[in-house]
Amino acid sequence: MNKKMKTSVKRLSFGFFAGMLSSAAGMGGGLIIVPYLKRAGFSQKLSQKTAVATVLPIAAVSAAFYILKGYVKPTDFLPLLPGGILGAYLGVKLLNRINETVLRILFGAFLLYGGVRLVLR
Secondary structure (H helix, E strand, O other), rough: OOOHHHOOOOOOOOOOHHHHHHHOOOOHHHHHHHHHHHHHOOHHHHHHHHHHHHHHHHHHHHHHHHHHHHOOOHHHHHHHHHHHHHHHHHHHHHHHOOHHHHHHHHHHHHHHHHHHHHHHO
């Protein structure tokens, strides 16, 4: 298998795993995608931006299935959207201004905090 094909298979595999994790466990695919992209040579900022762009369609498809199957009602998620949209807008502004090293440390700290919190609950 040539290098280009290996890269394509790796990306497909990571995308599949990120989609499964995101849909089944409610975890952002960014937990998988950001470290993968960093290892592939992307900067921290580009990894996070690319992860968000990748996770959007994955989350939209997952949400559509959950809503169409009746597992989630609009009244469950609609109240969260205004704050989420505002937070997303401010997050984009912040990401473009924050230092790459600080961003990497914050991302790692957030992952660590989330993992510890999950284990202790």
